[in-house]
Amino acid sequence: MNTILIANPKGGCGKTTLSVNIAGYLANRGKRVALFDMDRQQSAALWLDTRPYDLPIVHSKEHGRPDDGSIDWLVIDSGAGAAGGNLAFSLIKQTNKIIVPITPSLFDLQASQDFIKELIEEKKVRDSQCRIGVVGMRMEPRTRAAHALEYFVSTLDLPVLAFLRETQVYVNAAFEGKSLFDLPHYIAERELEQWAYLQHWLERD
Ligand SMILES: Nc1ncnc2c1ncn2[C@@H]1O[C@H](COP(=O)(O)OP(=O)(O)OP(=O)(O)O)[C@@H](O)[C@H]1O
Ligand SMILES: [Mg+2]
Numbered sequence: 001m002n003t004i005l006i007a008n009p010k011g012g013c014g015k016t017t018l019s020v021n022i023a024g025y026l027a028n029r030g031k032r033v034a035l036f037d038m039d040r041q042q043s044a045a046l047w048l049d050t051r052p053y054d055l056p057i058v059h060s061k062e063h064g065r066p067d068d069g070s071i072d073w074l075v076i077d078s079g080a081g082a083a084g085g086n087l088a089f090s091l092i093k094q095t096n097k098i099i100v101p102i103t104p105s106l107f108d109l110q111a112s113q114d115f116i117k118e119l120i121e122e123k124k125v126r127d128s129q130c131r132i133g134v135v136g137m138r139m140e141p142r143t144r145a146a147h148a149l150e151y152f153v154s155t156l157d158l159p160v161l162a163f164l165r166e167t168q169v170y171v172n173a174a175f176e177g178k179s180l181f182d183l184p185h186y187i188a189e190r191e192l193e194q195w196a197y198l199q200h201w202l203e204r205d
Helices: 015-028 043-050 081-094 106-121 144-155 168-175 185-194 196-203
Strands: 002-006 033-037 058-060 073-077 097-102 131-137 160-164
Touching (some): 131 144
């Protein structure tokens, strides 16, 4: 099982948006994927409930349900605040990849910093058994915010997996229980380009 945890205790940084789009990407690649919504707000669960039946299936993983071998990929959306942060540390044992979404501001960078610094001190991360990547959310490449994020993660020796720009494409897709990967190509084309390296990183060992 490949387990991808989307985590950052900073509220509103894009965890759920990233989680549902990663789940949608994997489903469209023909993977057997489940989304595990561990946030009390249950936003990812709402997206799952809204998702049309004729789209590639994203299963729902529920608390306490044992792994019956029917799923190859698990995407976990975690919540904000101390609870979300603590959850991330408690899940490291079961996780291969952690993605930390960050929105572009001094305040968000600062708020994410302690969390990431603690994450990279974890033994499993130091032993390269669990990889960490950062995604710049609601952000254009080559802006001041993008450079600040790149500099920040380079000091920690982490990769920036993508810069995903701010656009209603994500917002509108979510209303319909869709990901970028469920949309007609002409609507999502510009966004999909920004996903290229993130897609590669997700599927490599
Ligand atoms: N690339 C984007 N373009 C436009 N809007 C976006 C983008 N990414 C996220 N948003 C919007 O920003 C808001 C916060 O995103 P989201 O809910 O994914 O964050 P979150 O980290 O899950 O929040 P929380 O900490 O409350 O769980 C949402 O309204 C979402 O639609
Ligand atoms: Mg959320």
